[in-house]
Amino acid sequence: MHFDLNQLSLALPEILLLSMACVVLIADLFVTERSRGATYILAQITLVAVFLMVLATAIDKPQLAFSHTFIRDGLGDLLKLFVLGIGFMVFLYSKDYLKSRDVCFGEFHVLALFGILGMMILISANNLLTIYLGLELLSLCLYAMVALQRDSILASESAIKYFILGAIASGMLLYGMSMIYGMTGSLDLTVINQNVVQHKTDMVLIFGLVFVMVGVAFKLGAVPFHMWVPDVYQGSPTAVTLFLGTAPKIAAFAMLMRLLVYGLMGLYAEWRDILIVLAVASMAIGNIVAISQTNIKRMLAYSTISHVGFLILGVLSGTAAGFASAMFYTLTYAVMALGAFGMIILLSRFGYEAEHIDSFKGLNQRSSWFAFVMLVLMFSLAGVPPFIGFWAKLNVLMALVSVNLTWLAIVAVVFSIIGAFYYLRIIKLMYFDTAQDSQSLECHTGMRVAMSLNGLAILLLGFKPDLLLALCLQVVPG
Amino acid sequence: MGVEKILFYLFAAIMLASATAVITVRNPVRAALFLVLTFFASAAIWLLLEAEFLAVALVLVYVGAVMVLFLFVVMMLDVNLARLREGFARYLPIGVLIALLMITVLVMIVGPEQFGLAKFAEPLRHDADYSNTRELGLILYTVYVYPFEIAAVILLVAIVAAIALTLRRRPYTKYQNPDEQISVKRDDRIRLVDVPTEQRK
Structure with missing residues (x-):
C-alpha cells in the first residue's frame, strides 16, 4: 500500500485549479468593494492557466492513477478544455451583470471555480465513488449559486426546489450504485465492466441500473426528471443560468459516458431501451412545451430538455460514431447555449431584465449586428444548415440510421421541426416587429467582442464541422 | 452465533421502533431524541459488523455533535405543529x-x-487483535486518497456556500471592536478640561 508520487502529475490540472480556487477565496477577502475586478482577473487567470496545463500534460494513451479512481484520457481532456473555455466566457459575460446586481461577486467566482473543479473530477472519474463525489461537489456549488441573489424570492424558491430534488436524485444514484457494487463486488468502473457480463440476468443489477439512470437523467434534465429545469433556469440570476445551462451539461454527458459506456456496456441492451424512452419523451415535452413559453429563460430551458433528448439519441446508438456524435452535439450545444444566455445578459441592464421574449422585438433596429448574431444562434439551435447545430443533428441521425433505428431518427426530425417554430419566432420578433425599447445596448467592449466571436464560431464551425468531429471520433471508445 | 443473532434482532428492533417514533411523535424535541436512539442502535449494529471505528465515529459525531446542535435549533425554532400535519389525510393514500x-x-x-x-x-471473522481503525487508516490516505481529498473540498465548499448565503453585512449594526478596545489609551477616554476658577464674590 505505497503511494506513488508520480501519479500526481496526471492530476496536475485539478491540483492547480483547487489551489488557485483557494487563493481566489482568500484573496477575495482582502479586496475592497471598489477593486472587485481583482477577483475576476484572478479567476480568469486561473482558468487560462488550468487550460494550458491540461494541454501541456496531455498524454496519448489513457492512464489510470490513484488506485484506478482517476482516469486521464483524450475524452476527458477534450471535455475539460471545453468546460474551462466555457467557464472563461461565462465569467466574461457575467462580469458587469454581477457588479450591477445584488449578487455576491467574489462568492460567484469562487463557487464557479469549485464547480468547474467538480466537473473536471466527474469527467475523469473511473470509480463510482469519484463519480458521486465529483457530482456532489458540482451540485453543491450550483445550489448555492442559484440562491446567491438572496433577496430574490424567485431565486430562493428555485434554489430550494433544485436542492431538494437534487438531493433525492443523488440518493437514487447512490442506491443504484450500492446495488451495482453488491453484484459486481467493485466500485472500479473497469472491473464492473468485466464482471457485469456474468450477472447480466440478475434482477438486482437491472434495478441498480434503473436507479443510476434516474440519477443521471435528473442531472441531465431529461423527461420525466426535468421538472426542476424550467424553474431553476427562470429563477436564478441570468449569470448563474448561463453557467448552469452550459458547462454542467458537458459534465453530465461525461457522467453518462463513464457510467454506461465505460462501466455498464455489458448491459447495453437494457440501458438502450431506457434511453429510448428518455430521449423520445424529452424531445416531445421539450419542443412542444417550449412553444407556449413567453419567458425567454423558460423557453431556453425547455429547449435544453429537447437538446438533451437528442444527445441521448447519440449515446444510445452504442457505436463509436454514435458516441462521437453525442459528444459533438454536447460541445456545440454548450457553445450555442452560451451565446443564447449571453444575449439575454447583453440585452439586460441595471433595473431591467430582458427575460420576456418581447425584449427581442425590433432588435435589428437597435443593433443589427447583434440581431444577426442572435439569428445565427437561433438558426443553429433550430438545426438549419449551414450552421453547426445542423451538423450536430445530422451526425446523431446518421448514427441512428446506421444501427437500424430509422424510426427513432424520423421521430427526432419531426420534433426538431416542431421545435424550429419557437426559434424562428425570436427571429421574426427581431426583424419584423418594431422595438418597444429604444435604449441603446449597454455593455463593455469585451462583452461585445466575445459575443461576436461566439456567433462567428458557430458560423465558421458550421463550414468546417469535420475538424471537431474528427477530434471527437478520435477520443471516444470504440 | 446465538448471542450475536439475538443482539442483532434486539438492536434492529430498537432501531426500527425509534425510527418510526421519529416521524410519528408530536413533539419535535422528542423526535430528535428518538433519532439519537436510532443512531445508537445503528452504531451497535456496526459493532456487530466489526466496524468499531465507524460505530464510535457515529456516536461521537452524530449523537455528540450533530444531534445536540439539532436539538438547539429545534428548541429555538417555533415549529407550528398544526400546519405540519395539514394535508396528512389527503396525501395518505398516495x-x-x-x-x-x-x-x-x-x-x-x-x-x-x-x-x-x-x-x-x-x-x-477476524481475530481479537484485528483493528478496524488501523485498517481504515492504512487505506484512507493511500488507496482512497483521491476521494478523500474531494470529500474535503466538498466540506470547504459547504462552508463557503453556507456563509455566502447567510452572512449579511449590516452597516448600522452596533458591535464591539476588541482591537480598538484593548489599544485604547487614557487620553482617548479622559479629557482634562481646564476650568478657570472663578473668584468668589
Whole structure:
C-alpha cells in the first residue's frame, strides 16, 4: 500500500485549479468593494492557466492513477478544455451583470471555480465513488449559486426546489450504485465492466441500473426528471443560468459516458431501451412545451430538455460514431447555449431584465449586428444548415440510421421541426416587429467582442464541422 | 452465533421502533431524541459488523455533535405543529401506495433470494487483535486518497456556500471592536478640561 508520487502529475490540472480556487477565496477577502475586478482577473487567470496545463500534460494513451479512481484520457481532456473555455466566457459575460446586481461577486467566482473543479473530477472519474463525489461537489456549488441573489424570492424558491430534488436524485444514484457494487463486488468502473457480463440476468443489477439512470437523467434534465429545469433556469440570476445551462451539461454527458459506456456496456441492451424512452419523451415535452413559453429563460430551458433528448439519441446508438456524435452535439450545444444566455445578459441592464421574449422585438433596429448574431444562434439551435447545430443533428441521425433505428431518427426530425417554430419566432420578433425599447445596448467592449466571436464560431464551425468531429471520433471508445 | 443473532434482532428492533417514533411523535424535541436512539442502535449494529471505528465515529459525531446542535435549533425554532400535519389525510393514500411499492421492491431486491448465504459466503471473522481503525487508516490516505481529498473540498465548499448565503453585512449594526478596545489609551477616554476658577464674590 505505497503511494506513488508520480501519479500526481496526471492530476496536475485539478491540483492547480483547487489551489488557485483557494487563493481566489482568500484573496477575495482582502479586496475592497471598489477593486472587485481583482477577483475576476484572478479567476480568469486561473482558468487560462488550468487550460494550458491540461494541454501541456496531455498524454496519448489513457492512464489510470490513484488506485484506478482517476482516469486521464483524450475524452476527458477534450471535455475539460471545453468546460474551462466555457467557464472563461461565462465569467466574461457575467462580469458587469454581477457588479450591477445584488449578487455576491467574489462568492460567484469562487463557487464557479469549485464547480468547474467538480466537473473536471466527474469527467475523469473511473470509480463510482469519484463519480458521486465529483457530482456532489458540482451540485453543491450550483445550489448555492442559484440562491446567491438572496433577496430574490424567485431565486430562493428555485434554489430550494433544485436542492431538494437534487438531493433525492443523488440518493437514487447512490442506491443504484450500492446495488451495482453488491453484484459486481467493485466500485472500479473497469472491473464492473468485466464482471457485469456474468450477472447480466440478475434482477438486482437491472434495478441498480434503473436507479443510476434516474440519477443521471435528473442531472441531465431529461423527461420525466426535468421538472426542476424550467424553474431553476427562470429563477436564478441570468449569470448563474448561463453557467448552469452550459458547462454542467458537458459534465453530465461525461457522467453518462463513464457510467454506461465505460462501466455498464455489458448491459447495453437494457440501458438502450431506457434511453429510448428518455430521449423520445424529452424531445416531445421539450419542443412542444417550449412553444407556449413567453419567458425567454423558460423557453431556453425547455429547449435544453429537447437538446438533451437528442444527445441521448447519440449515446444510445452504442457505436463509436454514435458516441462521437453525442459528444459533438454536447460541445456545440454548450457553445450555442452560451451565446443564447449571453444575449439575454447583453440585452439586460441595471433595473431591467430582458427575460420576456418581447425584449427581442425590433432588435435589428437597435443593433443589427447583434440581431444577426442572435439569428445565427437561433438558426443553429433550430438545426438549419449551414450552421453547426445542423451538423450536430445530422451526425446523431446518421448514427441512428446506421444501427437500424430509422424510426427513432424520423421521430427526432419531426420534433426538431416542431421545435424550429419557437426559434424562428425570436427571429421574426427581431426583424419584423418594431422595438418597444429604444435604449441603446449597454455593455463593455469585451462583452461585445466575445459575443461576436461566439456567433462567428458557430458560423465558421458550421463550414468546417469535420475538424471537431474528427477530434471527437478520435477520443471516444470504440 | 446465538448471542450475536439475538443482539442483532434486539438492536434492529430498537432501531426500527425509534425510527418510526421519529416521524410519528408530536413533539419535535422528542423526535430528535428518538433519532439519537436510532443512531445508537445503528452504531451497535456496526459493532456487530466489526466496524468499531465507524460505530464510535457515529456516536461521537452524530449523537455528540450533530444531534445536540439539532436539538438547539429545534428548541429555538417555533415549529407550528398544526400546519405540519395539514394535508396528512389527503396525501395518505398516495403515501401508502408508494410505501407499499417500495417495500415490495426492497423485498424483491435485497431479500434472501438475491443476497442470501447461498449466493454470498459468510465473510471471515477476524481475530481479537484485528483493528478496524488501523485498517481504515492504512487505506484512507493511500488507496482512497483521491476521494478523500474531494470529500474535503466538498466540506470547504459547504462552508463557503453556507456563509455566502447567510452572512449579511449590516452597516448600522452596533458591535464591539476588541482591537480598538484593548489599544485604547487614557487620553482617548479622559479629557482634562481646564476650568478657570472663578473668584468668589
